[in-house]
Amino acid sequence: MSAFAFDISARDGAARTGVLRTARGEIRTPAFMPVGTAATVKALTVDQVKSTGADIILGNTYHLMLRPGPERLERLGGLHRFMRWDGPILTDSGGFQVMSLSGISKVTEEAVTFRSHIDGSRHVLTPERSIEIQADRLGADIVMQLDQCVSWPADEAAAAAAMRLSDRWGRRSKAAFGQRDRQALFGIQQGSTFEALRRESSERLVEAGFDGYAIGGLAVGEGHAAMCEVLDYAPGFLPVDRPRYLMGVGKPVDLVEAVARGVDMFDCVLPTRSGRHGQAWTWEGSVNLKNARFAEDDSPLDETLDCPASRDYAKAYLHHLVKAEEILGQVLLSWHNIAFFQALMAAMRAAIAEGRFEAFRKDFHSRLAGGADRS
Amino acid sequence: MSAFAFDISARDGAARTGVLRTARGEIRTPAFMPVGTAATVKALTVDQVKSTGADIILGNTYHLMLRPGPERLERLGGLHRFMRWDGPILTDSGGFQVMSLSGISKVTEEAVTFRSHIDGSRHVLTPERSIEIQADRLGADIVMQLDQCVSWPADEAAAAAAMRLSDRWGRRSKAAFGQRDRQALFGIQQGSTFEALRRESSERLVEAGFDGYAIGGLAVGEGHAAMCEVLDYAPGFLPVDRPRYLMGVGKPVDLVEAVARGVDMFDCVLPTRSGRHGQAWTWEGSVNLKNARFAEDDSPLDETLDCPASRDYAKAYLHHLVKAEEILGQVLLSWHNIAFFQALMAAMRAAIAEGRFEAFRKDFHSRLAGGADRS
Numbered sequence A, B: 001m002s003a004f005a006f007d008i009s010a011r012d013g014a015a016r017t018g019v020l021r022t023a024r025g026e027i028r029t030p031a032f033m034p035v036g037t038a039a040t041v042k043a044l045t046v047d048q049v050k051s052t053g054a055d056i057i058l059g060n061t062y063h064l065m066l067r068p069g070p071e072r073l074e075r076l077g078g079l080h081r082f083m084r085w086d087g088p089i090l091t092d093s094g095g096f097q098v099m100s101l102s103g104i105s106k107v108t109e110e111a112v113t114f115r116s117h118i119d120g121s122r123h124v125l126t127p128e129r130s131i132e133i134q135a136d137r138l139g140a141d142i143v144m145q146l147d148q149c150v151s152w153p154a155d156e157a158a159a160a161a162a163m164r165l166s167d168r169w170g171r172r173s174k175a176a177f178g179q180r181d182r183q184a185l186f187g188i189q190q191g192s193t194f195e196a197l198r199r200e201s202s203e204r205l206v207e208a209g210f211d212g213y214a215i216g217g218l219a220v221g222e223g224h225a226a227m228c229e230v231l232d233y234a235p236g237f238l239p240v241d242r243p244r245y246l247m248g249v250g251k252p253v254d255l256v257e258a259v260a261r262g263v264d265m266f267d268c269v270l271p272t273r274s275g276r277h278g279q280a281w282t283w284e285g286s287v288n289l290k291n292a293r294f295a296e297d298d299s300p301l302d303e304t305l306d307c308p309a310s311r312d313y314a315k316a317y318l319h320h321l322v323k324a325e326e327i328l329g330q331v332l333l334s335w336h337n338i339a340f341f342q343a344l345m346a347a348m349r350a351a352i353a354e355g356r357f358e359a360f361r362k363d364f365h366s367r368l369a370g371g372a373d374r375s
Helices: A046-051 A061-066 A070-075 A078-083 A095-101 A127-138 A156-177 A195-208 A223-231 A252-260 A270-276 A315-323 A327-353 A357-370 B046-051 B061-066 B070-075 B078-083 B095-101 B127-138 B156-177 B195-208 B223-231 B252-260 B270-276 B315-323 B327-353 B357-370
Strands: A005-012 A015-022 A025-029 A031-036 A057-059 A089-091 A105-107 A112-115 A122-125 A142-144 A184-189 A212-215 A244-246 A265-268 A279-282 A285-288 B005-012 B015-022 B025-029 B031-036 B057-059 B089-091 B105-107 B112-115 B122-125 B142-144 B184-189 B212-215 B244-246 B265-268 B279-282 B285-288
Touching: A005 A327, A015 A327, A025 A031, A025 A327, A031 A270, A031 A327, A046 A327, A061 A070, A061 A095, A061 A122, A061 A127, A070 A078, A070 A127, A078 A089, A078 A127, A078 B315, A089 A127, A095 A112, A122 A127, A127 A142, A127 A156, A156 A184, A156 A195, A184 A195, A223 A252, A252 A327, A252 A357, A270 A279, A270 A327, A279 A327, A315 A327, A315 B078, A327 A357, A327 B327, B005 B327, B015 B327, B025 B031, B025 B327, B031 B270, B031 B327, B046 B327, B061 B070, B061 B095, B061 B122, B061 B127, B070 B078, B070 B127, B078 B089, B078 B127, B089 B127, B095 B112, B122 B127, B127 B142, B127 B156, B156 B184, B156 B195, B184 B195, B223 B252, B252 B327, B252 B357, B270 B279, B270 B327, B279 B327, B315 B327, B327 B357
Parallel strands: A031 A057, A031 A265, A057 A089, A089 A142, A142 A184, A184 A212, A212 A244, A244 A265, B031 B057, B031 B265, B057 B089, B089 B142, B142 B184, B184 B212, B212 B244, B244 B265
Antiparallel strands: A005 A015, A015 A025, A105 A112, A112 A122, A279 A285, B005 B015, B015 B025, B105 B112, B112 B122, B279 B285
């Protein structure tokens, strides 16, 4: 029997809260997964990440296959042991970053061929190799099918072709994955901003049958409003009893609106990337700590958060660290941002469980609109 | 009555161990002070620094007077509150870095005038202003006199002139410092590599009378052997019952040889600077984690250290982080290095207390000589 299960404990409109069970522990949903690109959630120790309440992190197959390499990672005991994260890890397939980060990439029916952005070396990624890397070499708990994500805006023919190729790759991924007790495989819905394609994609995915379903191809430049339009229908095409994962999203406002539309899981580099650039996320929006108005601001970022970075340091100190380009500034702001994102998810889970998600959502937008640097 | 006291509990040859008591806590000696240049021990949280066993850290007056500025620091509650370090802090006078880091600097009887390396702004530092910044604005527990440190090699006349100017600045520093219950003032011995000048400097310092005495003007390029030659006599010119602080030193071998010659306190950027550049310090010397031989080395840096960075991560992981230029690599190696330096000091304190310092020293040199990358 599989260790993987998804139990929804409460619904409120389209929003749901529950628990995703894996062999390495439970994930409370809706869940935000900090991104551990190259076997590290950038700038943070795993203890710091864990202290924010994160139940699961994400690893990037593209980065890890280039460095340190899948076979080396396997010899070193897999990704969990290597980076000392003992909770669940979801890995992406590598496909998205092949297209966004590597130099020349070429897609055929069989595979995607690309050059490393690190040393220019040539690599081939098939659906089967992606599954092998994720499931066997890295040892991920949740494995993603290889898919093709078109850029935005896409014409319908190109979006349809990529979606159908993704379907065929999904079936090959599933065949390669086989039956596993301790690992789960997610399919990925594509179709760009075309409702009919999203519907067709979902039907194909469900026919193949996956442990969970991702919504891919969003957060690629279409903006919040266009993303919400797709989310008005896309989650509803997916099985109601399976986890739904919106890939690469996003800002707090994106998370709230996606949860309202029935999404259960998210990942995004935003909190750590922002943190490395002096930006802090709060209930009132994002603020740039480099701004001179913080130079003598003795208040912490958020004293209600149980995170030293949020609670214990004056904004004036964070301002100083950012101005002086100190590593500790990058550490503390990354830590705070992850803690804030986890607090946002926890607040949404509680609101759904208590049947007051609409009131939470209204209050969230109201605080954001009152903020200084809303975004 | 002053909260400041120095109690030597054991001697072994010229080496001593004891406790330096300050209003903010006890410092076990011989002590290594991590350097918190710009109100942060680079890359580390104060909790991480504290976890290594460091009893005291050092702050750099030059950096802090330029940014965030002494008056702003005072308005924000002083240096301890700003950076959230509640233990003792020693601040330097600013004089050394004025000469090594700022652009043009000009020394007169009255003051040193310099331009900021950050924005080119003009600043004047007198002995009185240095004391005011350290003691009143930053709130340091141990305050250093302003001195003039000549570069190496120095001719005897220049070294003598700088030493005598340092003496006059020391007396002005002492007058400005006055009588304080909760803060201590240290004088600084100068004289370059000239024994007669070191002796004259010490006699002048003792006549003025300070709470502790630093040995300045070493670790400026003269090398280990020349430094040891000076340390063969320089500590002995200073009062036996007062703490002796060797400024800006050093490598583990420097620390062991200086302790053997009666030094009680040290500071150096080496462990954190090395850590940011991929270098780890061990009982066998320093190793560069970027070296390919660590790519699949599953062993930790030092499993005997009670520090997660030393004990929990494989060298292969640290190698990966360094190669990928991940911030976490800088954090973990800085953390390990500080932990190793503290372990070295603790081992010396125990050896002195148990009357086996010579055996310890011999064993230390033997392990170092057997190491791969000894330095």
